[in-house]
Amino acid sequence: MSIYENLNPQQKEAVCQTEGPLLILAGAGSGKTRVLTHRIAYLIEEKGVNPWNIMAITFTNKAAQEMKERVDQIVGFGSESVWVTTFHSTCVRILRRYIDRIGFDNRFTIYDADDQKSLMKDICKRLQIDTKLYKERALLAQISHAKDQLVSPEEFELNSQGDYSKMRVAEVYKEYQTQLRRNNALDFDDLIMKTVELFQSCPEVLESYQERFRYIMVDEYQDTNLAQFQFVSLLASKYQNLCVVGDDDQSIYKFRGANIENILGFERVFSNTKVIRLEQNYRSTKNILQAANEVIQNNAQRKPKTLWTDNEEGNKVHFRHFLSGFEEAEYVVGDIAQKHREGICSYRDCAVLYRTNAQSRLFEEKFLMANIPYRLVGGVNFYARKEIKDLLSYLKTVDNAKDDLAVRRIINIPKRGIGATTLLRVQEYATEQDISFYDALKEAEKIPKLGRAAVKIQPFVTMIQSLRSEQRSFSVSELLDDVIERTGYVQDLIAEDTDESRARIENIDELITKATTYDKESENPTLGGFLEEVALVADIDTVDPNQDHVLLMTLHSAKGLEFSQVYLAGMEDGIFPSYMTIGSEDPGDMEEERRLCYVGITRAMKDLTMTSVQQRMIRGQAQYNKVSRFIYELPREVVDMGHKIEKKEIKTEVPRNNTYAQMREAFRAKAFQPRQFEVKKADKLSYEVGDTVRHVKFGVGIVKNIVEGGKDYEVTVDFDQVGVKKMFASFAKLKKI
Numbered sequence: 001m002s003i004y005e006n007l008n009p010q011q012k013e014a015v016c017q018t019e020g021p022l023l024i025l026a027g028a029g030s031g032k033t034r035v036l037t038h039r040i041a042y043l044i045e046e047k048g049v050n051p052w053n054i055m056a057i058t059f060t061n062k063a064a065q066e067m068k069e070r071v072d073q074i075v076g077f078g079s080e081s082v083w084v085t086t087f088h089s090t091c092v093r094i095l096r097r098y099i100d101r102i103g104f105d106n107r108f109t110i111y112d113a114d115d116q117k118s119l120m121k122d123i124c125k126r127l128q129i130d131t132k133l134y135k136e137r138a139l140l141a142q143i144s145h146a147k148d149q150l151v152s153p154e155e156f157e158l159n160s161q162g163d164y165s166k167m168r169v170a171e172v173y174k175e176y177q178t179q180l181r182r183n184n185a186l187d188f189d190d191l192i193m194k195t196v197e198l199f200q201s202c203p204e205v206l207e208s209y210q211e212r213f214r215y216i217m218v219d220e221y222q223d224t225n226l227a228q229f230q231f232v233s234l235l236a237s238k239y240q241n242l243c244v245v246g247d248d249d250q251s252i253y254k255f256r257g258a259n260i261e262n263i264l265g266f267e268r269v270f271s272n273t274k275v276i277r278l279e280q281n282y283r284s285t286k287n288i289l290q291a292a293n294e295v296i297q298n299n300a301q302r303k304p305k306t307l308w309t310d311n312e313e314g315n316k317v318h319f320r321h322f323l324s325g326f327e328e329a330e331y332v333v334g335d336i337a338q339k340h341r342e343g344i345c346s347y348r349d350c351a352v353l354y355r356t357n358a359q360s361r362l363f364e365e366k367f368l369m370a371n372i373p374y375r376l377v378g379g380v381n382f383y384a385r386k387e388i389k390d391l392l393s394y395l396k397t398v399d400n401a402k403d404d405l406a407v408r409r410i411i412n413i414p415k416r417g418i419g420a421t422t423l424l425r426v427q428e429y430a431t432e433q434d435i436s437f438y439d440a441l442k443e444a445e446k447i448p449k450l451g452r453a454a455v456k457i458q459p460f461v462t463m464i465q466s467l468r469s470e471q472r473s474f475s476v477s478e479l480l481d482d483v484i485e486r487t488g489y490v491q492d493l494i495a496e497d498t499d500e501s502r503a504r505i506e507n508i509d510e511l512i513t514k515a516t517t518y519d520k521e522s523e524n525p526t527l528g529g530f531l532e533e534v535a536l537v538a539d540i541d542t543v544d545p546n547q548d549h550v551l552l553m554t555l556h557s558a559k560g561l562e563f564s565q566v567y568l569a570g571m572e573d574g575i576f577p578s579y580m581t582i583g584s585e586d587p588g589d590m591e592e593e594r595r596l597c598y599v600g601i602t603r604a605m606k607d608l609t610m611t612s613v614q615q616r617m618i619r620g621q622a623q624y625n626k627v628s629r630f631i632y633e634l635p636r637e638v639v640d641m642g643h644k645i646e647k648k649e650i651k652t653e654v655p656r657n658n659t660y661a662q663m664r665e666a667f668r669a670k671a672f673q674p675r676q677f678e679v680k681k682a683d684k685l686s687y688e689v690g691d692t693v694r695h696v697k698f699g700v701g702i703v704k705n706i707v708e709g710g711k712d713y714e715v716t717v718d719f720d721q722v723g724v725k726k727m728f729a730s731f732a733k734l735k736k737i
């Protein structure tokens with residue numbers, strides 16, 4: 001068969017080994033994902049397996065889509081019946097069918113991070129939790145972690161005995177679950193945990209899925225947590241045809257409960273596991289691969305492996321050091337513009353990767369200025385925007401009026417003059433009667449203390465009831481249109497007529513497009529199905545590969561992807577590795593950060609550029625960081641340092657063939673002395689405290705304070721538009737007016 005001839009012998013072996021547990025453990029770019037695709041094709045074509053009996057789990061919906069398309073190209077039939085999805089989507093589908101067996105309503109809502117936060121706020125108030133001591137986010141993280149480990153509120157409580165602060169968390173966890181249940185909602189972690197619970201308590205359900213999914217494959221297996229592992233183990237326990245592929249060096253989700261033990265201990269759990277290693281990298285040039293190999297070798301906890309490649313040597317890894325984040329962004333954007341001009345690459349071949357979302361802003365500004373199309377992955381997710389959440393909350397209320405959070409979000413949108421006291425009374429009544437918030441609204445006239453406020457509630461209830469009755473005969477997009485019309489949502493925005501309101505209308509148009517596409521393309525469109533699809537889209541899923549734009553994203557979102565031109569920005573100690581990691585007592589944390597660096601480096605096919613800056617503004621404060629320790633771990637001979645440093649300092653003074661440690665020391669000492677010549681002290685300022693000045697970006701403001709430092713002045717200005725900012729005189733270039 002010709003298609004299998006494009007595989008190397010190990011890959012071929014992995015494709016043909018269809019029976020029994022199989023662990024493919026291999027480094028980045030060695031064709032793991034490609035093997036999975038071919039394996040599905042092989043099962044269908046060569047083994048005559050019914051596509052219906054195959055399940056493949058990917059990390060994102062986008063990856064699932066790609067895998068389906070690739071299988072489609074290979075076999076040309078049946079691929080649509082292969083179940084290729086993420087863990088979350090898989091579990092939702094199972095739960096929609098069977099969750100009533102464990103006492104939930106099948107029409108549950110899925111809560112996103114925002115919903116979870118609102119719910120947690122309520123709970124903290126109700127339980128009188130001191131949110132200075134127990135941050136809402138930290139509480140949610142602890143609950144999430146417990147769920148990843150399949151720890152129920154009851155077990156959590158048992159484990160917390162004697163520890164006051166943990167007992168408090170246990171109390172919150174319990175209440176959180178109670179409230180989710182009242183709202184008939186599940187959070188993301190519940191999706192997995194409840195499915196495991198379902199399998200464990202209903203053997204007949206488990207068996208029906210075991211029969212169905214006789215061949216199971218999991219991509220990016222190194223990032224599964226205990227709950228996910230339990231889920232696949234249960235499914236595969238009957239036929240044992242489980243193939244997982246992963247790379248322990250790319251495990252980067254420990255903070256989300258990913259358990260590297262799952263990969264290291266696979267052979268223990270599944271006896272008779274066959275292990276196949278792939279060692280040839282097809283993605284990157286020799287130089288990039290060598291950089292990746294050497295960096296990761298600094299980790300002690302890993303299964304040793306070496307990757308090699310037949311690809312060309314390629315360019316060296318570029319490292320550039322700048323004075324400020326502005327310069328860094330300017331360089332990266334300029335470099336992309338130039339490569340594009342010279343026809344070296346399209347915009348879509350370029351990706352800028354960074355450690356934290358906040359780093360994207362400077363790049364965005366420069367891309368805008370340079371008129372280069374870009375797409376930000378992450379940041380404010382489309383579905384987290386106010387107008388989108390408002391309208392979706394209407395649809396959620398129509399679909400499942402038990403979702404108190406959705407109902408409360410929209411009860412006063414548009415303004416209906418229903419006050420906080422009224423809402424409180426309705427809530428009290430709901431709690432007393434043990435009914436949902438919406439059901440309480442329906443009985444408003446029975447709530448004694450409500451008085452005339454009940455009249456204001458009536459039209460809202462009538463509207464929802466009538467939308468609900470339309471649900472049967474209307475498509476999702478028609479329903480959405482109707483919500484928009486009845487609420488006057490867009491009319492209000494038109495009346496507002498600001499840049500912001502126009503942007504909101506555009507977003508709403510986008511939502512309508514989405515609903516229309518859903519109506520057209522799904523086999524059996526329902527409102528519930530639409531809301532589910534929307535709840536599960538990760539941001540990366542919305543990237544359209546046909547659009548020619550540069551992608552900006554965090555290193556975490558870049559997993560599994562590849563780009564010809566990769567920029568790793570913010571290579572500074574304190575940014576990457578992060579302060580948290582540097583300060584951590586657990587050496588495992590630094591190893592995780594280093595794996596993230598390895599993931600970043602190995603995204604690059606042809607060119608890799610790493611950048612760092614001397615001074616960076618973080619939350620309005622200047623921060624001076626050293627060049628990242630990961631840069632010193634790069635093998636000297638594959639790095640090009642930019643002309644100045646390379647000629648004068650490195651080539652002559654770092655002896656060749658030195659030991660690694662000596663080389664690193666020399667590198668550290670010589671290469672990164674601050675470039676003094678660039679920080680010129682502004683010897684005399686043309687303005688003083690009290691003067692009105694203009695800044696190119698922030699506009700007009702009044703100088704509040706000037707502090708003289710060693711090399712520069714730190715100037716505090718109160719701007720009309722953006723408030724108080726501290727800045728260095730030599731960068732700020734303020735003009736007195």
Ligand code: ATP
Pocket residue numbers: 006007008011026027028029030031032033034035247250281282283559560561562602
């Ligand atoms: P990661 O660890 O980053 O997820 P991976 O191991 O899944 O990487 P793939 O994405 O499957 O690797 O493959 C990397 C690149 O190498 C892809 O462009 C793929 O098409 C190519 N590739 C893989 N195997 C071969 C092969 N035998 N011949 C030619 N190209 C290959």
Ligand code: MG
Pocket residue numbers: 032033034219560
């Ligand atoms: Mg892959």
